Amino acid sequence: TPDPPADASDGARRRTLLLTELDTILDLAAHDAFVSDHPDGLGTRAAWIYATLPADPTPRDDLHYPGLPASELDTTLTALHAAGLVDVTSAGIARADPAARDAYAAVAGTAGILDARAAQYALERALWAWWLAELEAMHTPRSRSGGRDQRRPRPGQLLIDTPSTPAWASAPAYPRTYGGRGDHRAARRALADAAAEAA
DSSP states (O other): OOOOOSSHHHHHHHHHHHHHHHHHHHHHHOSGGGOSSSTTOOOHHHHHHHHHSOSSOBOGGGOOOTTSOHHHHHHHHHHHHHTTOEEEETTEEEEOOTHHHHHHHHHHTOTTHHHHHHHHHHHHHHHHHHHHHHHHHHTSOOBTTBOGGGGSOOTTOOOOOOTTOOGGGGSOOOOBOTTSSBOHHHHHHHHHHHHHHHO
16 A cells, blocks of 8 residues: 555645535536526536636636547637636636626526426425335334324324334325325425425
8 A cells, every 4th residue: 555645634635625626616517507408508518618717817728628629628618708708818718707607597598497406306306205105104014003094193193203213104195096096296286385385
């Protein structure tokens, strides 16, 4: 095994710097302006280039992106400049103020897409968790004192959670169709309504 660095704090400091840099890049790239499945979204390549461009003017010849041909870099920089996200001066090319992303997203019609997707994914996760809790409840052996719903709270009844309380015990019964099958549309509506009330 290789010897550890003489000063272990150097490694920790470098790791902290790299994590901070990565957080900055992700924050700059994660924006509605860069959605890739909208006709006017700039896409992931533009997001990557924008987020990693220096904030100070840099000569074009000093910009290198491994694996990206110069012609594609130029095309992307031109698109970013047209969108107002890149400043081009005699001193070089620089990333524009991050607030310019909001202005472009508003004009392009992409504003709010990422928040809407995050809400949709949260709803899908909640729906899936609710259904899994229902499946667990359905496959829990019936007790001698009654059916599986014995441990589910009745309306107005409190449930004391303990480490051994199953997840389904605190979940309301999953909506059912007339034939007794899981009604996923009704469950989705119930979750969406609850999220809207909480907002």
